[in-house]
Amino acid sequence: MALNPPLNRKLRMGLVGGGPGSFIGPVHGIAAEFDHRCTLTAGVFSSDPERSKKAAPSYGVDESRTYGNYEAMLDAEARLPDDERVDFISIATPNHTHYEIAKAAVEAGFNVVCDKPITLDLAQAESLLKTIENSDVVFALTHNYTGYPMIRQAREMIQAGELGKINAIRCQYIQGWLAGTSEDDGGQLSAWRTDPAKSGAAGTFGDIATHAFQLGRYVTGELPESVSCHLKTFVPGRRLDDYGTAVIRYQDGAIGVLTASQVTHGRENDLELEVDGTLASLKWRQESPNELVVRRAGQPHQIYTRSPGTGTMTPLAEASSRLPAGHPEGFYDAFANLYNAVFDDITLRASGAAFERRDTVYPNVYDGVEGMLFIQQCVASSEQDAAWMPLNYAEARQ
Numbered sequence: 001m002a003l004n005p006p007l008n009r010k011l012r013m014g015l016v017g018g019g020p021g022s023f024i025g026p027v028h029g030i031a032a033e034f035d036h037r038c039t040l041t042a043g044v045f046s047s048d049p050e051r052s053k054k055a056a057p058s059y060g061v062d063e064s065r066t067y068g069n070y071e072a073m074l075d076a077e078a079r080l081p082d083d084e085r086v087d088f089i090s091i092a093t094p095n096h097t098h099y100e101i102a103k104a105a106v107e108a109g110f111n112v113v114c115d116k117p118i119t120l121d122l123a124q125a126e127s128l129l130k131t132i133e134n135s136d137v138v139f140a141l142t143h144n145y146t147g148y149p150m151i152r153q154a155r156e157m158i159q160a161g162e163l164g165k166i167n168a169i170r171c172q173y174i175q176g177w178l179a180g181t182s183e184d185d186g187g188q189l190s191a192w193r194t195d196p197a198k199s200g201a202a203g204t205f206g207d208i209a210t211h212a213f214q215l216g217r218y219v220t221g222e223l224p225e226s227v228s229c230h231l232k233t234f235v236p237g238r239r240l241d242d243y244g245t246a247v248i249r250y251q252d253g254a255i256g257v258l259t260a261s262q263v264t265h266g267r268e269n270d271l272e273l274e275v276d277g278t279l280a281s282l283k284w285r286q287e288s289p290n291e292l293v294v295r296r297a298g299q300p301h302q303i304y305t306r307s308p309g310t311g312t313m314t315p316l317a318e319a320s321s322r323l324p325a326g327h328p329e330g331f332y333d334a335f336a337n338l339y340n341a342v343f344d345d346i347t348l349r350a351s352g353a354a355f356e357r358r359d360t361v362y363p364n365v366y367d368g369v370e371g372m373l374f375i376q377q378c379v380a381s382s383e384q385d386a387a388w389m390p391l392n393y394a395e396a397r398q
């Protein structure tokens with residue numbers, strides 16, 4: 001079978017971030033190469049040029065394609081011939097750097113895969129949206145949980161009407177790794193996350209509640225109307241929230257509740273989604289990602305498992321699976337699924353074909369803007385004693 005037809009070659013990736021001790025940059029590198037459709041070819045792995053250079057060999061990136069900053073990478077890569085230049089830039093740096101790197105990459109004509117939250121604030125997200133709309137690049141946002149096969153199964157079952165009308169969406173993302181009494185407890189990872197200048201207006205709500213919010217949107221398609229939110233900072237001296245609960249009203253009458261915590265001792269990465277419909281309800285947890293529990297009115301409970309070839313999976317879920325049932329797939333696989341959908345669009349663009357920009361399999365810039373609005377309105381609501389704030393994009397911008 002041809003590779004990335006009609007290009008018939010591997011795509012080339014440029015990575016920003018992912019230096020020693022970092023978390024998600026190396027995941028991007030692995031996920032992009034997971035299905036042999038891409039090679040990590042260039043990078044700037046640190047804000048420090050020496051650290052960037054030192055990191056390159058561990059990625060197999062040649063010294064000649066290792067840069068001291070993103071400006072140098074974009075400039076040099078843009079000058080390379082078509083058959084050498086990177087096809088896309090992945091951004092895995094702290095939040096405050098996303099906007100300038102993404103904007104520069106889009107303006108230079110590169111496709112972009114950016115980690116969440118898309119920018120530091122809503123104004124930046126709106127500005128980036130304009131830049132992207134004025135370009136012809138592919139832009140993806142790594143709310144990577146949308147790549148799990150059983151999440152895609154839930155989405156397709158809801159789209160097919162199996163749950164009936166959606167009544168309620170309950171999401172939670174519960175962690176404990178920032179529960180210590182010192183900002184040093186989480187090491188490098190916690191330092192920028194609890195600094196408003198680098199993290200944004202919210203802490204935990206920007207870092208992980210956005211994943212849960214977006215997951216509910218992705219699976220149900222429900223459009224938010226307004227939000228009432230209560231944020232708390234439990235660790236003394238911390239400048240941003242580390243716990244919070246939001247109640248969300250959706251436009252067609254559904255109600256949502258979302259709780260996020262990074263201070264719940266012993267909890268790891270417990271992202272959980274439950275959806276109630278008029279005909280059935282479903283439940284998924286990322287710590288058991290290969291299962292989807294569905295409870296239909298008047299029937300025994302069913303546990304759908306990731307089991308390709310059995311006829312029980314929806315088409316996109318089936319296409320997002322690699323291993324036979326029972327061999328666990330997880331975080332990397334889901335991340336790679338997101339990349340694969342992005343690669344499909346990058347190859348379409350490279351071959352001059354049209355591709356979808358709004359209703360994509362992967363989260364995109366529109367999801368990014370919604371996510372920033374969610375963060376902004378949750379913070380504003382919490383500051384006003386959980387007052388209801390518009391979450392409908394048009395209304396919120398009036």
Ligand SMILES: NC(=O)C1=CN([C@@H]2O[C@H](COP(=O)(O)OP(=O)(O)OC[C@H]3O[C@@H](n4cnc5c(N)ncnc54)[C@H](OP(=O)(O)O)[C@@H]3O)[C@@H](O)[C@H]2O)C=CC1
Nearest residue numbers: 017018019022023024044045046047092093094095115116
């Ligand atoms: N989708 C997901 O599941 C996850 C998403 N994230 C998101 O990914 C981003 C990164 O998070 P995480 O990996 O945990 O953060 P880390 O602090 O672990 O890593 C950030 C990396 O970026 C490098 N870096 C910082 N500034 C620059 C720059 N200007 N140019 C090049 N490299 C730079 C840092 O190197 P140095 O310090 O040497 O400069 C470091 O290697 C965040 O936006 C976060 O919200 C994070 C985790 C999971």
Ligand SMILES: O=C1CO[C@H](CO)[C@@H](O)[C@@H]1O
Nearest residue numbers: 116175207208211268269
């Ligand atoms: O997006 C994220 C998901 O997981 C991380 C921790 O495990 C978070 O802190 C992060 O920013």
